[in-house]
Amino acid sequence: MSEHKIALTVNGARREAEVPSRLTLVDFLRDVLALTGTHVGCEHGVCGACSILLDGRPVRACLMFAVQADGAEITTVEGLAPEPGTLDLLQDSFWETHALQCGFCTPGMLIAARGLLAETLTPSDEEIREAIGGNLCRCTGYKQIVDAIKLAAERMRQSNAAGGDRVDAD
């Protein structure tokens, strides 16, 4: 098994590692970087639990090898909040509407929603369902997730002050 040197940015920090060629990106994040917020649900690209932002776009971390992420900029669920101990408006909206139960799909849902809200702050219900259409949730029936994303969009539209996308929830 050949090893490869990679360097990438994860949640704003530069990381370097030597990884076997067959190591998937999600296993790299979880097992090497100990970022266990990204979950493994199916390992065949359907459930979306492993979603991360790769150069700003939601992708499946189970369908990529770590070596393919060389040079990339990655955001995981651990990197969504502006600072440790805080929440961003999207996370806080998920809490407010109880957009989760067991929490297993939640990191992937947040990533999918973040990807959508980076493109538009006025998403329609259909656009929201399209954005999370590749993420399976078995607990919620999606209703409170759609509500959360709508709420987050509304709050983000109204928050035009610098640093407004932040909630000191603790």
Next chain:
Amino acid sequence: MSTPIEPGGKFRYIARKRRTKEDRRFIVGAGRYAADIALPGTLHVALVASPYPFARILSIDPRAALAAPGVKAVVTGDELERATGPLMSGLDIPKVKRYPLAVGLARYAGEWIAAVVAESRALAEDAAELVEVAYEPLAPVVDPEAALEPGAPAVHPDHGSNLLYRRKFVFGPVEEDFARAAHRLSFRARWNRSSTVPIETFGVTASWNPATQLLDVWASIQMPKFPDQIARALRIPGNAVRVHFDVDVGGSYGVKRGIKHSVLAGYLARKLGRPIRLIEDRLENMRGGDAHGPDRIFDMSVAFEENGIIRSLRIRALDDVGAHVGRAPLQLGKPIGAIVGPYRIGSVEYEAISVTTNKTPEEAVRGFGQSPTNFALETAVDRVARHLGMDRIALRRLNLIRHDEFPYTIPSGSTYDSGDYHAVLEKALAAAGYDELVRRRDAARAAGRPAGIGISCCLEPSGGNAAFEPLLNPKNETTTWMEVCGVKVDLNGAIVATMGTSSSGQGHETLAATAIGEILERDPDTIRVVHSDSLTALPSNSPVGSRMAIMLGGAAAGAAEKIKAAMIRIGAHNLGAAPDAVDYSGGDVVLRADPAKHLTWDRIVEIAHRKFHRLPPGLEPGLQAMHVWEVPTGGAMPGPDGRVQMYPCYAFEAHVVYAELDPVTGQVRLGRYAVGHDCGTMINPDIVHGMTYGGIAHGIGAALYERFHYDAAGQLLSGSFMDYLIPTAHEVPEIEIVDHCTPSPLTTFGQKGSGEAGYLGAPAAIASAVNDALAPLGAQIATLPMTLSALGEILAAAHAAIP
């Protein structure tokens, strides 16, 4: 944060909007699931699975695997049979034995034959491919009815046949009612094999410490008596197993019962002296995880009058539990507690038949057999209406138990605690805009699109007792299924509650904190709830059977009441008054005759912890209490005729759903969806609503998409998310829930269970909608899931029949 749902509601914290305690950690990715447990020195397991549905294992050669890099061991079923006890079965079938790995025979395609242990999962998987197994393939039995034929291959030859359980219960004058009734009809309903399929697979880590003689287990578990079963199988004392219930479980809805995984991991941990981790991949989960759901054939007969009154039912339920037997057959027993649904039906015959075949074993699934039964019952009601040319809603109104008839005892001996079924149905119809839906349906039909409206009225028996255990196995005299909670107030006045089970998304920490906060009049946000381990907790029976609002809620409130009583005694003693001369208010104890004289929470706590000389005589120092809550109405064995009080509380749901079918392909599009729901007092409305939405989504899957499909040779054809289709946000329509509250007289706050809500009525409602759409074509369907291909064929046949 707290705003009253109903202004003037009698509760301070209960039934109000409240953010959950659990969500906070999940939204930052700080949940701690089984796959997140990483102990130093852990070894990893990969499994060798049988390619055959039925085969004799002639030999297993591990040599090449053992020589592969990083491999520590290869174990087989023969070794486990010698070293461990068989896993428990819910039935009295001593010759049907089950071990974590196949012994002698491979009984289904995907069954685990050998376990390979290595330094990493990847190395273990590499080596698993090198294990050489010689099989002698045998003719499998796949169809459950064929399995009962004479001469069918015996899945468990020592047992002698494939029949695991059969009993015909006769509740009331069935013969007479059928003879007297003006009409009778019969049909077959088929609930095909599906399951809950959580997004997290099952995972476990086990670690043995020889110095302390203690096996630590971290598992993605939702299973009654899990620690005891591990200990029993490993032949070690119960106090040598410590299951950590603070592991977050990534969804379960019944199936997270990896007892074979956990016994295997525990055995390997003891054998190899290193922590062992076994995390299913998705394909293992779906094929060899032993977590399929009910697979049921209903033969239904109904006797009814010209005016629509339903007199009697005959139900024959044949369930295919697959190749091994855990608690799954008991899922035929639980529905006896609601066997006539919400209707005034005077008699019922129920024949329960459990069969083993060469398929993946069945496990407990949300509702424990109730959702398939509700589907069969509601299909019967719709067919009666169609037979009589009567409106389906009018027929239901006529037969529903009336509000003034509660408590109402059904023929099978279970008493429904409370309800107002008519009111809930009316609310659902109003929310759905029923008249407008009828106009829409008729307009769609006029435009050539098959359209229908589905109705279902279903019960959610709740409070999870285990009365089906003695009912289906007379050697099992279990008559209690208690739940426990401990509460303490520390020296600084902070409250900690302890529960003895893990959670899989139901919000138990919020539930317990809210119940305790309500009793002690303290803000639930300030109360910490911890999941203890199995050695420090009193027994729990885990969150099954929609029981935790009732059982944990009752236990938490009971413990808080004990704390409150002690605080009142301390306060009164120090105010020089009798306990009945003081009031408890917000944690303070106030002299009723002179409210200026009072003791604050902090003062009472300080006295309790430090000032023994100021405690009333006979009161123990500190502030701590444990409360065990027995299932209300529990405690009795079933009668010889099988009459039994199954669960204590009965929630009710009325679904109304609009559906259109593509006229050519049959593809179903769901439109307006409203559900009236009455689970008594909702402790946290957001949590109840969330589970109900999720249950409906799951029900949509069971009704339209999800099926573990086997070919005639016994191979699973839908063992991945590419072919086992779970509803996405596109398949689940906007759903409106209309709440109704008929408090239960049996519980602390009037609450009933709700963990299975939605799922218990959605499949029936969607089947009703599709059949309403097919009715003008003279067609009908009573097979779930109603797949695209099945509906397409029905439409094609219907069109071909038009001259």
